[in-house]
Amino acid sequence: MDPVRRQHGRRIGSWAGAATAALALTVTAIGPASASSASSAASAADVNNASNAGFESGLSGWTCSAGSGTTVSSPVRTGAAALKATPGGQDNARCTQTVAVVPDSTYTLGAWVQGGYAYLGVTGTGTTDVSTWTPDSTTWKQLSTTFRTGPSTTSVTVYTHGWYGQPAYYADDISVQGPDGGGGDDGEQPSVPSAPAGLSVSGTTSSSVSLSWNAVSGATGYSVYRDGTKVTAVTGTSATVTGLSAATSYSFQATATNAAGESVKSAAVTARTTESGDSGGADLPKHAVTGYWQNFNNGATVQKLSDVPSAYDIIAVAFADATTTPGAVTFDLDSAGLNGYTVDQFKADIKAKQAAGKKVIISVGGEKGTVSVADAASATNFANSVHSLMQTYGFDGVDIDLENGLNATYMTQALRALSAKAGPEMILTMAPQTIDMQSTSGSYFQTALNVKDILTVVNMQYYNSGSMLGCDGKVYSQGSVDFLTALACVQLEGGLSPSQVGIGTPASTRAAGSGYVAPSVVNNALDCLTKLTNCGSFKPSKAYPDLRGAMTWSTNWDATAGNSWSSAVGPHVDALP
Structure with a gap:
């Protein structure tokens, strides 16, 4: 054995190209709405302002870069079609749609994605443009974020894109939920979603229970209840409930939510946490x-x-x-x-x-x-x-x-x-x-x-x-507190x-x-993740004590x-x- 060779991770890679993730998109202006029409739309029920949101009409209303997009019949989340977009070379398979909106209004942007790395975002808001992303997924996963339009904003550009060198991504059921801008094809008020089906226990430890359930059409989020009390809310179809006692049985239910309200609770499942010694290292x-x-x-x-x-x-x-x-x-x-x-x-x-x-x-x-x-x-x-x-x-x-x-x-x-x-x-x-x-x-x-x-x-x-993506979709360089916290996230x-x-x-x-940080930086990262103190530019959405x-x-x-x-x-x- 050559003892000198035996050491940790000497593979040095760089995702420096990731810094180009957020590409500027052109906004096509639509004629400004009159004051009376804007006031009327703002007071009306929220609608999905995206056209051909489920790609049932092919790519009508959508433009995909470098011919990267097409519609497929499988996999689809709902209906008979979904978008498939394939990155190639220097193209990240960006597909866009111009959506009419109402000035000074709040919208929820959502989409269901599967396959390779997938990004969802909006530009031209007149305020702060937003985006969200997820690593590659073998099942449909929901992306969601919110934005507000500026005082003179009457249209925005919604986009999806993948990642260079990664497999094709799929998208379906894209929504721009908010006041009716007059350009969408979904004028119906959303209805309260049905209760999630298929709630099951996917894992247990002495202090936690992991749950999963089937996606619900029209849902923008889900809530989990433990013994009748709401304990967490998520956007995806799984959650882990922590802080539980060892060797204890709990009853869990889930609900689906959207702008119209919350569903009734699902059928209950019972899970029992393990004994204190039943999960590796429980006596640590x-x-x-x-x-x-x-x-x-x-x-x-x-x-x-x-x-x-x-x-x-x-x-x-x-x-x-x-x-x-x-x-x-x-x-x-x-x-x-x-x-x-x-x-x-x-x-x-x-x-x-x-x-x-x-x-x-x-x-x-x-x-x-x-x-x-x-x-x-x-x-x-x-x-x-x-x-x-x-x-x-x-x-x-x-x-x-x-x-x-x-x-x-x-x-x-x-x-x-x-x-x-x-x-x-x-x-x-x-x-x-x-x-x-x-x-x-x-x-x-x-x-x-x-x-x-x-x-x-x-x-x-x-x-x-080298550089890597954090959970917020931003690129972070090693050797910083942000690199530690955003990647732990x-x-x-x-x-x-x-x-x-x-x-x-x-x-x-x-x-x-490469990548050495002083012990003080390690301690700052631990504080940031457990107490939300001593963070850098990245701050987790919650503490993980x-x-x-x-x-x-x-x-x-x-x-x-x-x-x-x-x-x-x-x-x-x-x-x-």
Whole structure:
């Protein structure tokens, strides 16, 4: 083994081109309405002002750049047609429509999208132009935002577009809901939507229940009720209710909402949270610090496990290696590289850390890791071999740090098989690169969601990545508090529980090729996400006080820098709400 090569995320990518996401669109003016007609429209019931909103008349009323748009009969959300727009080259498949509106009025812009990255927005409002977006989705997903027209605005340009180099996106049921501007073809007042069908429980932990339901035609949002009390409102068809008690049964219902009102409640479903020990890491502190310990010497301080500061709650031993058996892994302590550290000392140090309330897990992968779990047989081999390492060394669980791709189907199968062998106390962590968690349809994100009920924490690597998209659709450069918070928001809004999200940063400038931030910046990001304080330009829509904590690469590089990372971040994590 070449010990120098084994380190976190050295893949350096850049999405610098993302800065061109918001492209200017031309607004075609429509003759101004008279004062009397504007007053009449403003007092009338809200309507959908978009024409051919469901693409039932082909592309009539719509213009798509570079011939990128067409209509298809599948997939469709309602009716018999939907828009399919395919980015190509330097074209992002922008489709636009000029919509007549009433001055000084508020409108809700909405659309249902599927497929590749999809953006929805409006220009020419006369006030503040707005947009929203979503990563690629395998099912229909609703986008929604609001805007207000200026005192002389009589038309706006509504647009959808995809992303360069990404697959085609689909759009259906586009709406510009508000006072009748006289140009739409939907003059009907919206009716109260029907109750959501298909409400089901998609996952549970000791403190949360995840729910999903079928989309309701005409709905612009949904509310979730716990034991008859409204607990959250969302725009999509899933939600996670947190702050629950362990081993407790709850009843849940959902309603659909739009401008006309709220539906009756759906049929109720009952969910019981797990016992405190039934989800990975439930006996960890509410907020935890993870550090990677290097089983090799690459110039950082060589450590025994006993040298790792007590600030670290989870110690990930890096790394397990692939064997010649597909999916199987092994671990050999590098005693020679670690100044004669013996296996017996290593095992004794694991027990000592556990006696002090810490968790020690084996990390699989790293930058050069070649472990591949691509079929049922390799999934079984992975589960069996990791479980064997847990029994041999006393590891509490496993960390998935596969930076060269993974198969969501078979990695899910492997982790569930491992959990069945190891029991409910198993710690399961992941350390994906930023690019791996940009979209819920990505294999890493899919795997995390697939095993959410046994997942302890995802500590994304906020380094060696270049610029990335935040949950607000804006581009952020690494090395800032905004990069940490806006990208964490993608995971928090994408379905992970706050207790399953951690911030991963380098312990020193030498620990990564790029993306180092001072410990104070890490602490500011933690404050922003948990308390909405010390934020940069990005501020989450709400606080996430249950955020799990922070991770660093590595305890060895931290020691090289005088343990400046753990001595600053550790106490701060412990003091979070």
